[in-house]
Amino acid sequence: MTSYTESQLAATIDHAILKPELTRADLDAELDVAAEWKVFSVCVRPSDIPHAVARLQGTGVAVGTVIGFPHGTTSTAAKVAEAGQALADGAVELDMVLNIGMLRSGMDDAVESDIRAVVEAAGDHIVKVIFETAYLDDEQIGRACRLSEAAGADFVKTSTGFAGGGATVEHIRLMRASVGENVQVKASGGVRGFDAAVAMLEAGATRLGTSAAATILGAARRQEGGGPASSAVDESSY
Template sequence: MAIELTETAVAAAIDHAILKPDLTRADVDRELDVAAEWGVFSVCVRPSDVSYAVRRLAGTAVAVGTVIGFPHGTTSTAAKVAELRQAHEDGASEFDMVVHIGALLGGEDERVVSDIRTVVDAAGGLVTKVILETSFLDDEQIVRGSRLAEAGGATFVKTSTGFAGGGATAEHIALMRRSVSPAVQVKASGGVRGLEAAVAMLEAGATRLGTSASAIILGELRARAAGGPATGTEDAGSY
């Protein structure tokens, strides 16, 4: 698909991931500064960092999102709802929930949809993204998971947590895009660490990118526009 490859357009597709479990407050500060400097759409932070991120990003246009049931998806639905409500109270406006992966693999479609629907309802119309963890799934399961996410009312279906091996591929993004209606968007996450990978995901149908390599991606794009060497070479981490 045709995409706009300007720095502004690509930044507007990025959820800057700040999710590694060993991040200190100083590390979080540095990543929040990266998000603000490059003008990405949002940060996706650990639940315990939501209120802090909201305060620190006040006055910028960067939204704050968080993860629910992360990274395994096996907490109870009630726990996911409680986590979302706390995050919303703390100021998060987007929620990336992990599907119950075992239920999806086991063909418990009604259980999967019920889990998603209950969390979506608790979000009260705010953006919800359902993470399938595609590295565990075959193509049929990716198609079914994508359709179950739509049946549950999700705004997005998303590839990966970034913490289970593997990650987003253009082929999986294209498959997910074909599996849902235009009302549902697709988010690529896991392994999107440079401009080439970002462009491949966007061309395959992703409208949002989850990455900790925002400075690298946007630095490469800025350098390309200026005809100079790449910038923004911070450590991209594992996400």
């Protein structure tokens, strides 16, 4: 297993703050965790963007959000409007959920059009496309990868963290093999320990969506200091 330093791992983490029941105090606590551990970004609920941008100003932590979350079934027009508002509020990355039912129905043109509309609305900003791999077979995952790439997405991403399963090494490998070198892969859902994080990166992910940044990076810090890096994978949460 490749050795990753705390700073190397931090640079891959989108710290997820997406649970619907979180209070403003909960949100602030998680934003402070992101700033303390110097993660790449936070991924917050759309209504939390302005507050997150203000609180994280000067920390170097970027603010991202979700579009059409968590089911992907809102209209394309609604996703485009949501994307525009998110960017106006200060988000710099968008994680959109593709229309899962349409993908499973073989409605490839509609799926690609839906993604492309959000990509175009995002302009120069990063767009990640969430598949919800727990609901898909390998053929559908590969097809989702190709449609996302054709639509101009920057990343393909495993999961919302709110379905029955999360990222797996096998799905990361499949997704990495199904897109070109200009498209990156994000592992999310159940990545809650150091070993799990490293396994996803070794399989081809370049970004990790997790609510366990402190756990993962604390383990990396202990490892750098000569201690053990404990690991855990909890498929029940983001």
